[in-house]
Amino acid sequence: MATILSLDPRVTRMNLDAEQSAPAEPKPALDQFQTFEVFHQAKSGAHHTHVGCVHAPSPELALLLAKEQYGRRGQTTNLWVVNTRDVVTMAADDADVFATTPEKKYRDVGAYMVRDKVDAFKKQMNEGTTE
Amino acid sequence: MNTAALADLCYRMADDELILAHRHSEWTGLGPILEEDIAFSSIAQDKLGHAQALYTIMHAHCGEPEPDVAAFMRNAEQMRCSHFVELPIGEYDFSLVRHFLFDVAEYVRWTALIESSVEPIAKLARKIHGELKYHLYHAQTWMVQLGAKGNEESHARMQTALREAWPYALGMFEQGNHEQALIDEGIYIGEASTQERWTAMVIELLASSTLEIPSSTEAHLGGRKGYHTDHLQPLLDEMTEVYRIDPSATW
Numbered sequence: 357m358a359t360i361l362s363l364d365p366r367v368t369r370m371n372l373d374a375e376q377s378a379p380a381e382p383k384p385a386l387d388q389f390q391t392f393e394v395f396h397q398a399k400s401g402a403h404h405t406h407v408g409c410v411h412a413p414s415p416e417l418a419l420l421l422a423k424e425q426y427g428r429r430g431q432t433t434n435l436w437v438v439n440t441r442d443v444v445t446m447a448a449d450d451a452d453v454f455a456t457t458p459e460k461k462y463r464d465v466g467a468y469m470v471r472d473k474v475d476a477f478k479k480q481m482n483e484g485t486t487e
Numbered sequence: 488m489n490t491a492a493l494a495d496l497c498y499r500m501a502d503d504e505l506i507l508a509h510r511h512s513e514w515t516g517l518g519p520i521l522e523e524d525i526a527f528s529s530i531a532q533d534k535l536g537h538a539q540a541l542y543t544i545m546h547a548h549c550g551e552p553e554p555d556v557a558a559f560m561r562n563a564e565q566m567r568c569s570h571f572v573e574l575p576i577g578e579y580d581f582s583l584v585r586h587f588l589f590d591v592a593e594y595v596r597w598t599a600l601i602e603s604s605v606e607p608i609a610k611l612a613r614k615i616h617g618e619l620k621y622h623l624y625h626a627q628t629w630m631v632q633l634g635a636k637g638n639e640e641s642h643a644r645m646q647t648a649l650r651e652a653w654p655y656a657l658g659m660f661e662q663g664n665h666e667q668a669l670i671d672e673g674i675y676i677g678e679a680s681t682q683e684r685w686t687a688m689v690i691e692l693l694a695s696s697t698l699e700i701p702s703s704t705e706a707h708l709g710g711r712k713g714y715h716t717d718h719l720q721p722l723l724d725e726m727t728e729v730y731r732i733d734p735s736a737t738w
Contacts, residue, residue: 413632
């Protein structure tokens, strides 16, 4: 049997059949691990921020693997992992409950025209102190 | 400072770290799942870093060659690694079991070295302590996962690998040529104490794994004296191939 010779010696060592014509057998459905959502804390006291997910067979392994996927660069003080199934979420077609929110400008700080009043107040205060 | 004894200890530890780092790195890109591939490769990088730090200390304090020369220009008979780290990676079960048994020993060694009379070594030991804790946590979690929480096949594979690895693991505790000096001068606790602490820790960490710890005391010795398995030379050839093309090249 002729085997694959690769520049990567590890591939050569596998003795893979070079002539293989039949495709690899399909994998059974759902043979993957479940997923866990990962939350990263960069500094002590800071919020944990969602950064992505990992595949793992258990919470312990999820934390273990999250450490390398999301804590291998930069600063990390802590990580949380949460089974994706335990995240309570809204249904996608309920997004319309937020449909009119962008119109409610009175809830945005930017909607208040207070700059003129603040400037006038500051000016008044400055005049007060220089007198 | 007893530089001969220190170099003897450092070569044994550094060569183990270097060769195992290379073995671990053979999984890079071929690991069982993406996340584990990255984690295992990261651990391999850490081990390489430990080896480099030890070669650097020997270069600075024992008159040994530059780290790259020490790592890449010695022949098999000049290496002081144990047979355990030379063995091929096998399947992932064996690689995980070796990772576990080696890293318990590594953790025991470096924890003891925090008290070493040689300050650069003690300083390094303090610096890498957190890293070793993670390696150990990684190894133990997989042992328990595949031993107790997996299935019949995973348990059987881990048990077989543990049985095969055991006599090689015991070979890690083969003494060097300056054992008594290392102990008397407070440089290191010595191999007998290391093995004692290692055994206790292996038993403790595997308590919930349902894996049976082998009771055999047979050990594969010779590595610390320069006698190696047939697996080492091909590894060295592959590892040093690029470096030896032009040792004076700057990277």
